[in-house]
Amino acid sequence: xxxxxxxxxxxxxxxxxxxxxxxxxxxxxxxxxxxxxxxxxxxxxxxxxxxxxxxxxxxxxxxxxxxxxxxxxxxxxxxxxxxxxxxxxxxxxxxxxxxxxxxxxxxxxxxxxxxxxxxxxxxxxxxxxxxxxxxxxxxxxxxxxxxxxxxxxxxxxxxxxxxxxxxxxxxxxxxxxxxxxxxxxxxxxxxxxxxxxxxxxxxxxxxxxxxxxxxxxxxxxxxxxxxxxxxxxxxxxxxxxxxxxxxxxxxxxxxxxxxxxxxxxxxxxxxxxxxxxxxxxxxxxxxxxxxxxxxxxxxxxxxxxxxxxxxxxxxxxxxxxxxxxxxxxxxxxxxxxxxxxxxxxxxxxxxxxxxxxxxxxxxxxxxxxxxxx
Ligand code: PLP
Numbered sequence: 130x131x132x133x134x135x136x137x138x139x140x141x142x143x144x145x146x147x148x149x150x151x152x153x154x155x156x157x158x159x160x161x162x163x164x165x166x167x168x169x170x171x172x173x174x175x176x177x178x179x180x181x182x183x184x185x186x187x188x189x190x191x192x193x194x195x196x197x198x199x200x201x202x203x204x205x206x207x208x209x210x211x212x213x214x215x216x217x218x219x220x221x222x223x224x225x226x227x228x229x230x231x232x233x234x235x236x237x238x239x240x241x242x243x244x245x246x247x248x249x250x251x252x253x254x255x256x257x258x259x260x261x262x263x264x265x266x267x268x269x270x271x272x273x274x275x276x277x278x279x280x281x282x283x284x285x286x287x288x289x290x291x292x293x294x295x296x297x298x299x300x301x302x303x304x305x306x307x308x309x310x311x312x313x314x315x316x317x318x319x320x321x322x323x324x325x326x327x328x329x330x331x332x333x334x335x336x337x338x339x340x341x342x343x344x345x346x347x348x349x350x351x352x353x354x355x356x357x358x359x360x361x362x363x364x365x366x367x368x369x370x371x372x373x374x375x376x377x378x379x380x381x382x383x384x385x386x387x388x389x390x391x392x393x394x395x396x397x398x399x400x401x402x403x404x405x406x407x408x409x410x411x412x413x414x415x416x417x418x419x420x421x422x423x424x425x426x427x428x429x430x431x432x433x434x435x436x437x438x439x440x441x442x443x444x445x446x447x448x449x450x451x452x453x454x455x456x457x458x459x460x461x462x463x464x465x466x467x468x469x470x471x472x473x474x475x476x477x478x479x480x481x482x483x484x485x486x487x488x489x490x491x492x493x494x495x496x497x498x499x500x501x502x
Contacts, residue, residue: 192215194289197279212286239298247284307320332459350418454479
């Protein structure tokens with residue numbers, strides 16, 4: 130049975146799922162937001178879609194129509210933003226982002242439901258994560274409301290690029306960067322918040338097949354006191370070569386070890402990792418070096434709700450061999466099962482307990498559907 134990677138791909142209704150799986154409805158914990166309510170059913174039926182081959186979407190940049198941007202004033206507050214045609218932006222050569230790496234990214238998705246409404250998955254968590262990251266990087270940040278407004282405006286302006294239900298999603302990339310100029314090492318005086326999107330489907334080239342991870346022993350992704358716990362752009366550049374090497378050897382992605390001991394697993398390049406052992410779900414604790422993924426948080430809430438025990442702790446790389454199932458989670462990656470782990474040139478195959486995986490995935494969909502009702 131093919132595993133599905135992009136969370137809300139199922140066209141099944143929530144009541145059907147509750148019947149099959151006997152799930153309890155979640156209240157407000159993992160809440161999706163409806164982006165717009167004002168388009169009537171009749172208007173939706175006539176809706177125009179962008180000229181995209183929806184059956185062959187991968188995860189590469191597709192140019193959409195509009196982007197949203199706003200700048201911070203001297204007092205740190207952001208102006209009312211505006212939409213403009215998607216395109217290049219102008220930057221002062223002395224901008225904080227170009228000289229001192231003051232930049233944060235976010236990643237989120239807008240989905241089209243069966244009823245035509247467009248939904249976001251827990252956008253307030255992305256907004257809050259950007260605020261925390263901005264504090265760490267000494268940057269001004271938009272309020273949660275401004276963040277969500279910018280994202281919603283971007284989605285609505287690019288509505289025709291939101292794939293039909295079950296065909297993927299509009300991946301949204303909110304950016305925050307130092308746009309003010311400074312010569313000496315200092316925080317920028319002005320910041321730009323910008324949002325653009327691109328329709329996407331599977332993140333991994335494997336499509337929905339299980340991933341083959343390579344455990345990197347030499348180069349860690351993050352270190353204690355660094356910025357691994359926030360979505361700073363500077364976390365990604367230093368591991369691109371490691372990823373390129375692993376991918377050129379046929380691996381799906383890289384699993385990083387902790388910089389301190391080199392013995393414990395941390396996370397994949399853009400996803401968190403989970404082990405299933407009986408009724409227990411284990412995941413590395415986020416203690417500053419691992420990004421607190423929104424999918425990770427949602428899976429933990431769901432697992433607890435389903436009666437699993439959840440352990441957030443140090444996870445020795447050897448423990449992977451004891452797992453009944455290993456899976457990765459992330460907005461781009463969805464919930465992706467892991468089929469093999471290669472450590473010290475030895476490849477260990479992992480069993481795939483499809484039922485647990487599918488259970489969790491269905492449940493997330495149920496949460497989203499719940500809010501559509
Ligand atoms: N870890 C890293 C380093 C990431 O870049 C991401 C993706 O944003 C994740 C984990 C998963 O986070 P989320 O579930 O919020 O997408």
